[in-house]
Amino acid sequence: MESNNDDYEVKPFTGEEEAKFKKIYTADMQYSRVGRPGYVLLSSWVDHSEDVRTMPLRPDDVFVVAFPRSGTTWTQDLVWLVANDLDFVKAKSIPLTERYAFLEDFLFLPATRMAAANDPEKIKIIDTAMRPAPEVLASTP
Template sequence: MDQVLVQPKSYPTNLLQKDWSKRKLTERCGQAFVDRVHDMEVRDDDVWIVTLPKCGTTWMQELLWLVMNDFDFEAARNEHLEVRTPFLEFDYVINNDLDLALAPVEALKSPRLIKSHMSLPLLPQQLWTKKPKLIYVYRNPKDYIVSQYYHVRSLGFCMNTTLAEFALEFIEEDRAVPSEDFEHVTEFYELRNEPWIYYTSFERMKLNLRQVIEDICKFLNKTISEAQMQQMLLHLSFEQMKKNPKLNHHWEFEQLRAKFKTEYEDNNFVRRGKAGGYKDELSADIIAKLDDMIQRNLDHCDLSLNELLLLDDKAVL
């Protein structure tokens, strides 16, 4: 499904003051789905996780679900993550049934944990007014571009495209400044000090997962013992997540592969889990082109990449 231009019924003008008429918005699920999401009911005790694809979403989802469910590791090991915490857009991609598009989310008992890749103005209007807890995770674009490449090949797309070609296509698509991806992240970055939003990055999770867990517990008004912390650090380690079938999106992949019926490359969803892994996979020329694209967007937003990643200025990206 290709991305198509869409327009929400209204914009979050109570949160951000900007010229929304210039905001380019696309969504693979189309206008009717966008309208359905705009009008959906948001519960006061909802917890939302919003990211661009392949930015540490699964990692944070599992962390959040465990904190919200009293660190029930046994339950987590016995049910797929995407069943416990539905992906808002997924059901419509599979079934194309607008009436039932949000059924998995609506069927969840409160408090719900809901995942979405949709941008701020495409999320439910009630989210901007009720302001339930929302967690946003960002990642170095060079890493998430590489991760997206292997992800889409696992679904049977881009099978005749090299990683270099994929990255170059991404640069072409993002030639407009600011790009959609940078609009996506900077809108939430601007809201990072709101009490209902917790903004972090994949890189910060890699640097100090314990601190992020502590932050999330405080954010959600939960307590954690040292024994539970040790269990969390082990359960959420790359080694454990990589071999955990409930965290590698097998449930989703089976449905997507059945729908699209294409040859695919069998990459593990939790693949390398590195910060800066792009350096091993992209040529110096492609990295330079990506750096130029990223810098043009950062200059427009008057931000540095370290600021968006909440890293020290000395961090090497």
């Protein structure tokens, strides 16, 4: 997939955008718009985005990619169980947050990655999209 610099262009919020956003989200954080669609991301995430975009992928990486509220936690648990020979006892003894990190967590935590369950030669992507709202799909490039 080819990309150009417009895909990663970062624009800080204008004063008006920031005022509108702070009416809804009261946390004291800085936000930026990224790319042609103008995705809203935390400015701290933007600071590390190049590291994420260019991070080396390994054959044993597993990604669960999902819309919010579409079964992400459930899917993470199932993927972990499959990759660990359905070891339910071990799964109960280790919190899911320790067994499965979010992509952005790799910047702040020691490297722990899931092993692919059945084909270590390919990067595994499990895409969960269980009836996402039509407006979410319409706004997705």
